[in-house]
Every structure is written in structure tokens, then in C-alpha cells.
Amino acid sequence: xxxxxxxxxxxxxxxxxxxxxxxxxxxxxxxxxxxxxxxxxxxxxxxxxxxxxxxxxxxxxxxxxxxxxxxxxxxxxxxxxxxxxxxxxxxxxxxxxxxxxxxxxxxxxxxxxxxxxxxxxxxxxxxxxxxxxxxxxxxxxxxxxxxxxxxxxxxxxxxxxxxxxxxxxxxxxxxxxxxxxxxxxxxxxxxxxxxxxxxxxx
Amino acid sequence: xxxxxxxxxxxxxxxxxxxxxxxxxxxxxxxxxxxxxxxxxxxxxxxxxxxxxxxxxxxxxxxxxxxxxxxxxxxxxxxxxxxxxxxxxxxxxxxxxxxxxxxxxxxxxxxxxxxxxxxxxxxxxxxxxxxxxxxxxxxxxxxxxxxxxxxxxxxxxxxxxxxxxxxxxxxxxxxxxxxxxxxxxxxxxxxxxxxxxxxxxx
Numbered sequence: 062x063x064x065x066x067x068x069x070x071x072x073x074x075x076x077x078x079x080x081x082x083x084x085x086x087x088x089x090x091x092x093x094x095x096x097x098x099x100x101x102x103x104x105x106x107x108x109x110x111x112x113x114x115x116x117x118x119x120x121x122x123x124x125x126x127x128x129x130x131x132x133x134x135x136x137x138x139x140x141x142x143x144x145x146x147x148x149x150x151x152x153x154x155x156x157x158x159x160x161x162x163x164x165x166x167x168x169x170x171x172x173x174x175x176x177x178x179x180x181x182x183x184x185x186x187x188x189x190x191x192x193x194x195x196x197x198x199x200x201x202x203x204x205x206x207x208x209x210x211x212x213x214x215x216x217x218x219x220x221x222x223x224x225x226x227x228x229x230x231x232x233x234x235x236x237x238x239x240x241x242x243x244x245x246x247x248x249x250x251x252x253x254x255x256x257x258x259x260x261x262x263x
Numbered sequence: 264x265x266x267x268x269x270x271x272x273x274x275x276x277x278x279x280x281x282x283x284x285x286x287x288x289x290x291x292x293x294x295x296x297x298x299x300x301x302x303x304x305x306x307x308x309x310x311x312x313x314x315x316x317x318x319x320x321x322x323x324x325x326x327x328x329x330x331x332x333x334x335x336x337x338x339x340x341x342x343x344x345x346x347x348x349x350x351x352x353x354x355x356x357x358x359x360x361x362x363x364x365x366x367x368x369x370x371x372x373x374x375x376x377x378x379x380x381x382x383x384x385x386x387x388x389x390x391x392x393x394x395x396x397x398x399x400x401x402x403x404x405x406x407x408x409x410x411x412x413x414x415x416x417x418x419x420x421x422x423x424x425x426x427x428x429x430x431x432x433x434x435x436x437x438x439x440x441x442x443x444x445x446x447x448x449x450x451x452x453x454x455x456x457x458x459x460x461x462x463x464x465x
Contacts, residue, residue, distance in 0.1 A: 066359070067329055067359075068319070068320060068329050068330060068331045068336075069331070070312075070315045070316045070318075070319040070320050070331060071316055071320055071329060073312045073315065073316070074309075074312040074313060074315070074316040076312075077305070077308050077309040077312040078309070080305055080309075081294055081297065081298075081309075082293065082294070082297050083290070083293075088285070091284065091285075092283055092284070093316065094356060095283065095284050096283075096313065096316070096317065097316065097317065097320055097329075101317045101318075103279075103282055104313045104314070104316065104317040105313070105314065105317065106279050107276075107279040107280070107282075107283075107310075107313055108309075108310040108311075108313040108314045109310075110272075110275045110276040110278075110279040111276060111298065111306045111307070111309055111310040111313075112306070112307065112310045113272045113275065113276070114272045114273055114275070114276040114295065114298070114299065114306065115298065115299065115303040115306040115307065116303075117270070117272040118270060118272050118273055118299055127269055127270050127273060127299075128270060129270045129271070129272060134270075154296060157268070157269075
């Protein structure tokens with residue numbers, strides 16, 4: 062028998078770490094050696110945190126943001142929030158940058174993706190029926206479409222706008238234009254086009 | 264309550280992943296989101312592999328290479344290996360490249376580090392007494408010092424050579440010179456110096 066490879070328990074850990082995005086075999090080996098050399102505590106904590114996270118973290122039953130167990134997420138559970146403002150985002154991860162900007166105090170709705178017929182993502186795969194339901198329950202609300210400004214994001218916004226037109230709500234979308242702190246020389250032509258088209262009087 | 268951060272179970276997982284070497288907060292967030300989006304299996308497998316690795320992997324009681332439980336490592340357990348050749352390395356990880364080169368069929372001894380008085384690594388911290396014992400038990404053996412060619416590696420090799428001189432063994436060290444496939448223009452001056460000093464007749 063040769064010692065050309067690590068013992069089975071190490072190889073299994075390396076294989077599991079390899080599956081993580083952006084982690085190749087060498088990085089997985091390095092992480093494994095680090096975990097074994099740094100005492101049991103770090104590895105045990107990580108192991109327990111992994112199990113806790115996948116068992117406890119769920120999607121908020123109302124908006125689809127991250128939540129714990131059966132509870133509503135912090136935004137939905139907050140009675141001081143403006144229920145007449147509904148911000149529609151692609152993914153739960155999109156909620157955080159908006160919250161951190163401190164500029165929005167309404168509720169969210171996470172679609173779970175954007176329309177992409179080529180990848181098989183049709184309206185039924187997204188949380189669109191639930192969005193319609195929420196808008197119906199809140200007549201006169203404003204729906205802010207905060208989707209990405211790529212082709213699929215635009216197509217999804219257009220589709221949603223068509224569907225929402227029939228309901229008693231106003232529809233808006235995020236302003237498009239120059240990002241803060243950027244010079245004209247760095248802006249691509251589509252961004253510039255939209256910034257010129259959407260120019261505002263000062 | 265704001266939704267400015269992830270639920271506690273996600274934050275804990277992010278914190279644990281942050282502790283891994285080379286993993287910043289953004290990478291830890293990305294890994295956490297990936298683990299939550301890819302179903303429970305990957306996270307559960309990783310969690311179990313972590314616990315198995317830290318619980319099962321031990322140092323071989325004879326040579327210090329990675330082993331499972333109380334067993335000898337594959338090299339020490341192999342009766343066909345040449346017990347009169349003892350290769351001394353710094354770390355258990357140094358065994359693998361030697362094994363993979365296919366050029367050595369003796370036994371190993373992992374010191375667990377190299378002498379570095381400034382960092383508080385004195386001979387007592389390394390597995391040197393055990394090495395002396397093994398050499399005494401195998402009179403006439405050859406001890407190959409396969410330590411790094413940096414200052415501490417050289418100092419450790421010198422110290423070991425002095426200690427081993429009193430015992431009935433021959434002492435050798437890895438050849439120093441040009442690495443395979445390297446051009447002269449890439450070689451540093453110390454490597455070149457050693458390659459010239461150690462030149463061999465052809």
C-alpha cells in the first residue's frame with residue numbers, strides 16, 4: 062500500500078470542499094489541512110453551522126426573503142413598514158443592498174429569478190401568481206420593479222407591467238442612468254443612452 | 264426591525280466560513296448563498312465530512328504522517344518498504360510529493376516543523392527524540408534529511424546532522440541545484456551557486 066494519498070476521511074472532506082464554487086482541488090486540500098491543524102473547534106463549529114443553516118433557513122412565506130422556520134421575515138413582520146409600497150426583486154439577495162441603502166421602507170417580493178425562456182424559466186417558475194395576489198389584497202399600492210437592467214430583467218419587468226396593468230395599482234421601475242461616482246469615460250453606451258433619455262431638469 | 268442582514272443561522276455560517284484561510288466576508292456570503300440554494304445535500308455532506316475528518320484523522324504513532332484512528336499510516340504498515348531508509352520531512356504534507364514522485368520506497372519521519380528559535384520552536388517542540396529512537400532501533404540505516412532549503416530548514420538539518428552523528432547511521436540530504444524544466448535566466452543566485460558547487464561529472 063502506498064501513501065500517495067491522504068486517508069479516506071481527508072479525501073472525502075477534500076471532495077466535499079471541491080464542490081463549493083470557486084474552490085479547486087488545491088484550495089480544498091489547503092482548507093482541509095488548515096482545518097486539521099487548527100484543532101477540532103473550527104471544524105466542529107463550521108459543521109454545526111452548516112446543519113443549522115440548511116435546517117433553519119427558509120423562504121419567508123409571504124415575500125420569499127430569507128427567514129427562520131415558519132416565521133415571516135423581519136420586513137414582513139414589521140408593522141411600521143409601508144404596506145402600500147411593494148418592491149419586486151429577482152432574488153432574496155437583492156433585498157439586502159436596498160435595505161442597506163436606507164432609502165426604502167416598504168415591503169418586498171422576491172420572484173426567485175427572471176424570465177428566461179431559453180433556460181426554461183417561464184412565468185410559472187417564478188413567484189408571479191403570489192405577487193398578483195398580494196397586489197389584489199392591497200388596492201392602490203405602488204409596485205416598484207427593481208429588476209436587473211439586463212435583457213432578461215427588462216423582459217420580466219415588461220411582462221409584469223402587462224400583468225399588473227389590470228390590477229388597481231401604480232407601477233414604477235428603478236431609474237436608469239449614471240451610477241454614483243462614475244465618470245463619463247467609464248460609462249458604456251447603453252447606460253449613457255438611458256441617462257440622456259431619462260435626463261431631469263435642475 | 265430591519266432586514267439589513269441575514270437571519271442569525273446564516274450569519275453564523277458566514278462567520279464560520281470567514282475564519283477559513285483566504286475567505287473574506289464576500290466569499291463567505293457567496294458560499295453560504297450557494298449552499299442554501301443547492302439543496303440540503305451538499306451542506307449536510309460537508310458537515311458530516313468535517314466531523315469525520317477531525318474525529319478520525321490522527322498522526323501515525325510511528326512517523327507522524329496522516330493516519331486513521333490508532334492505525335499505522337500506509338507507509339509504516341507496509342512490510343515491503345525498506346526500513347533502512349528513513350526520510351525526515353518537516354510536515355506530513357511533505358510526504359505526498361515524495362510518494363507521488365515514485366522515487367522513494369523507504370519510511371518517513373515527520374518532525375512537525377523546523378527549528379525557529381525566534382518563533383519559539385526549539386528542538387523539544389519537534390519530534391526529534393522519537394527520530395533518535397527510531398534510528399537507534401535500526402542500526403546502519405540511512406537518514407535522508409528532506410527539509411526545505413530555507414534558513415530554518417538548513418539550521419534544522421545542521422542540528423539533526425550533529426545529533427545523528429553519534430548514532431550508527433549514515434546521513435544524507437536532498438541534492439540542491441537547478442529545478443527540472445527551469446532556464447538559467449529564471450534561477451536565483453543562491454540556486455545557481457549551489458548548482459555550480461554541486462556540479463556532477465557527465
